[in-house]
Amino acid sequence: MVILQPDQATSNGYHKRKLDDGLSLGSVTPEAKRLKSSLSPKVIDFSQPFSISNMLEALDGGKYGSVTKDLQEIADMRMGLVKQCISLYPSLVNVVFGEDNSQKMDNRQVMEGVIDLDDDDDDDDDDDD
Numbered sequence: 001m002v003i004l005q006p007d008q009a010t011s012n013g014y015h016k017r018k019l020d021d022g023l024s025l026g027s028v029t030p031e032a033k034r035l036k037s038s039l040s041p042k043v044i045d046f047s048q049p050f051s052i053s054n055m056l057e058a059l060d061g062g063k064y065g066s067v068t069k070d071l072q073e074i075a076d077m078r079m080g081l082v083k084q085c086i087s088l089y090p091s092l093v094n095v096v097f098g099e100d101n102s103q104k105m106d107n108r109q110v111m112e113g114v115i116d117l118d119d120d121d122d123d124d125d126d127d128d129d
Helices: 030-038 051-061 065-088 090-094 119-128
Strands: none
16 A cells, blocks of 8 residues: 655645556546536536545535534534433443334234235135135
């Protein structure tokens, strides 16, 4: 594994790793530039190595608009409270809250996560007798 060394000449202090043909992982090929200029901004060019991760980050980033940061802070505070309660009372780790409010299964065919799809065959056998 190659460890990157800081370099003062680059903006973020690190060099980009180069491929064999001299293109860096983050560089855009001339063909990709041509396609990008002709495509709609909503179209994603999957020929780039980081296009999928960038797309997922863009979709997740503005999930709740302007209140995303506020909701993230609330979730972090809630998780901090849960961690603090568990550190004070370790027995809470094994407690299941809201167990009485769980929904009952209406489908009796479901047993331990298995659905019997061949249930119709039993009805056909009874008609033959």
